[in-house]
Amino acid sequence: MFDCRCLSTNLVSNGTMKSRRIEFGDINGVDDALSIYGLMIERKPLPNTRLFNNLLSRLVKLKQYTVAISLFRDISILGVSIDNYAMNIAINCYCNSHRVDFGFSMLAAFFKRGYMLDAATVSPLLKGLFQENRIAEAQNLFRKIVREELCEMNNIIFGVVVDGLCKAGNTAMAIQLLRVMEKGSCRPDTHKYNMIIDGLCKDKLLDSAMKLFDEMPHKGIDRDVFTYNVLINGLSTFGQWKEVKALWKEMIDCKIYPNVITFTTVIDALCKEGLVDKAHDLLNIMIQKIMFLL
């Protein structure tokens, strides 16, 4: 845990800097963020909550979750008013540092202040539960949110749950969720199909993966290079070369061009199957493509 008491060593304080507008664009690392924080807490009166939230969100983007939590605690002590944005940031930081229970424990204060749950509160909590492999709890929470209409649903919440279910090997439920989404206002998108197709391939359910892939155009969902890559990855892992070849041709016909991942996926699978000559041919094609670009 980062200790705020060491902040004084990170201060860049002089008279001219103090009068200038705080610039967050210059933050490239945690040291920059702490320097700015040092300047902010020297100001009298203290900057408003939004400015501190801005700094906290920069730390989140830098994945400096424990530092952000320390600063969150520090500004509370300094008397900066804590709003729902700040609390959601702190909850997210706990969830991202495998301390989802701390995130939940913040909800008491959250409700006490009269704040309402929204997608920015619940999606990190759901994600945190899935990441800590607390799958049943995540599913129960999601069901409770839907059943009791605890917050407005959006595509991000569905994204967290589809991802969590797929990674937990529960692709059947992820597909069920896809069907629920089709009937509501948050429609499934390419990314969700890609996640499920990938999950199905990893569970060796290639037929189901192919089925989802086939239904995409009928449902008005565009396929992208990820869609082809995850499916090609699944098919080549299980030596289904005829299908891989067909997909390779199809993607080019659709002007979705194989990228470095497509090439390396197939080359890797060919090598593992002992088809080194074929892998070599593909490598040569790849080199020719690179030469063409140079």
Place this chain on the structure above:
DNA sequence: GTAGGGTTAG
């Protein structure tokens, strides 16, 4: 000038 999500290889 504020908060939340996700896919492929090695």
